Amino acid sequence: MQRRYRIDDQHTLACAADYNRADSPALHLVNLFQDPAMKTAVRSQALFCAADLRTIETVAADQPLMQRAGLAAADLATSLCRLQGASLLILAGPGNNGGDAFVAARHLRERRFAVHLVFAGEISRLPDDAAAAYRRFIDDGGSLLDGIPSGQRWSLIIDGLFGIGLQRPVSGLYADLVATANALAARDRCPLLALDCPSGLDADTGKLCGTTIRASHTITFIAGKPGLYTGDGPDYCGAISVAALDLDAERLAQPTARTIGSDLFADWLRSRARNSHKGSHGSAGILGGASSMVGAAFLAGRAALRLGSGRVYVGLIDRQAPAIDPLQPELMLRPPDSLLATGLTALACGPGMGAGDDARVLLERACGLDIPLLLDADALNLLAGEKRLQEVLAERGQRSSPTLLTPHPTEAARLLACDTAAVQADRGAAARGLASRYQAVVVLKGCGSIVATPDGRWFVNTTGNPGLASAGTGDVLSGLTVALLAQGWPALEALLAAVHLHGTAADQAVAGGCGPIGLTAGEIIASARACFNRWIV
Incomplete structure (x- = not known):
């Protein structure tokens, strides 16, 4: 039989073989990019929101998309469960997602699996395509169950309850299922295995809508969806495969967003000329390090140095600060006034900066410099609370001086004058709102970090792991980013590369046995340097 779809993720099949080993727990399959070797070469992929996917489906209405989707799901299910005659539980819902489940169930019955299909809905209210899939399943000898059989053990469970069109929280009978x-x-x-999207997950935002399927695998149809890769998506989707269903989605509609891949910044991954010197590779500045927080500035400076900035200057606000970083004596420590008078090619403000008057005055002066400027941590909190700083930042935009903001969700909420829950409810919208309001290139950090531009483009990062949820990792990201800016990278490409590298470095560290629990920010720096050099080679 000719296959009428393409599954883009070969990693899923490798995971499937490992999954059935007795010593491989379900949590082994955390996300699509768990293999560090894949992460170093991953390309960006288009992501589409539900509304745009409906447009694509309308354009391709003459094609048997449900048949292709069900067959793709059956093939992946077969690879995940290779025991002939094994018992499979399939949950089919009241819409087209249920239709995909009917098609998959029919193919799996033909392959001699013991299929137990529970239908939660009304046959008379099925959409036309789903109703046809139901009749074909019944005509081929299939039958429906009203509830999940008790006392049965399962080799595979398939979730076909709700897809990307879910408009309300999962509750009642569906929540019980x-x-x-x-x-x-x-x-x-x-x-x-979830079909298209785990039931209960908002495919546009990654927000949970009531009780939600926690899948070990998700096969998503036509193209990826933003919510699978950010917010709660990665924890509930498992290993993600994309079945294109013989469609080229980007030819049919404009993508909503993209994942971050090395192709987005590959033109700037350049080997260095032999005939170069430290002045050839820029001068990065770090402004921060108030009392008891000098370590944050040191982490950012060390990251900038190890990602190739020719010179790194650190301006420490603490008047009792040391004169040297004993672990990285190559860093040049300066009083803050002296730092701002140095001929920098890029500046990061915020690591350990504090919220005192000195910090506010210095930040206003920094915003007046005509060089790429990154604001993080305390600099963002000062910006959120000081109208004068917001005015100075707006003036930077008029001079076309690049500005980058790197907030975590709570900092983003302060900048948007809302609460953290609102930011997390729609991370893509929050990141775009920040980029537009402050005319800056922004990364909203967190699970599935989102990079957004003032013109409305946005990108979802797919690297990284829970080891990044530790003190100082944001300072390291600032250092990585300012190093690239200092070396002449454009603002967007610098932030995309730094965010992607930051996650990749953490993944490589974990693959080498370092974490994720207990992974420290300092350990990410050496890993980032190694990953970056591999990218260039």
Whole structure:
């Protein structure tokens, strides 16, 4: 039979073989990019919101998309469960996602699996394509169950309850089915495969809508969706595969966003000329390090130095600060006034900066410099609370001096005058709102960090792991970014590369046995240098 789809992620099949080993827990499959070797070469992919996907489906209405989707799901299910005659539990919902499940169930029955299909809906209210898939399933000898059989052990569970069109929280009967499926997958240590999107997850935002399927694998159709890769998406999607269903989505609609891949900044990954010197590679400045927070500035400076900035100057606000970094004596420490008078090619403000009057005055002076400027941590909190700083930052935009903001969700909420929950409810919208309001290139940090530009473009990062949830990792990101800016990288490409590298370095560290629990910010720096040099080679 000719296959009418393409599954873009070969990593899923490798994971599937490993999954069925007795010593491989379900949590082994955390996300699409778990293999560090893949992360170093990953390309960006287009992401589409539900509305744009509906447009694509309308344009391609003459094609058998449901048949292709169900077949793609059946093939992936077969690779995940290779025991002929194994018992499979399939949950089919009241819409087209249920139709995909009917098609998959029919193919799996033909392959001699023991299919137990629970339908939660009304046959008379199924959409036309889903109704046709149901009739074909029944005509081929399939049958429906009203509820999940008790006492049965499962080799695979398939979630086909709700796809990307979910408009309300999962509750009632559906919530019970979702909770039971999650519990059974954990009990039987079997794969739980979600069709298109785990039921209960908002595919546009990554927000949970009531009780949600916690999948070990998700096969998503036509193209990726932003919510699978940010917010709660990575924790609930497992290993993600994209089945294109014989469509070229980018030819049919403008992508909503993209994942970050090395192709987006490859033109700036250049080997150095032999005939160069430290002055050829820029002078990065770090402004921060108030009392008891000098370490934050040191971490940023060390990261900037090890990512290739020719010179790194650190201006420490603490009047009792040391005169030298004993672990990195190459850093040139300066009083803050002296730092701002140095011929820098890029400046990062904020690591350990504090919120005192000295910090505010220095930040206003820094915003007046006509060089690329990155604001992080305390600099962002000062910006959120000081109208004068906001005015000075706006003047930078009129001079076309690049500005970059690197907030975590709580800092973003302060900058947007909202609460953290609102930021997390729609991370893409929050990042775009920040970029537009402050006319800056922005990264909203967190699970699935989002980079956004003032013109509305946005990108979702897919590297990184929970080891980054530790003190100082944001300072390291600032240092990596300002190093690239100092070396002449454009603002967008510098931030895309630094964010992607930051996550990749953490993943490489974990792959080498360092973390994720207990991974420290300082350990990421050496890993980032090694990864960056591999990218260039």
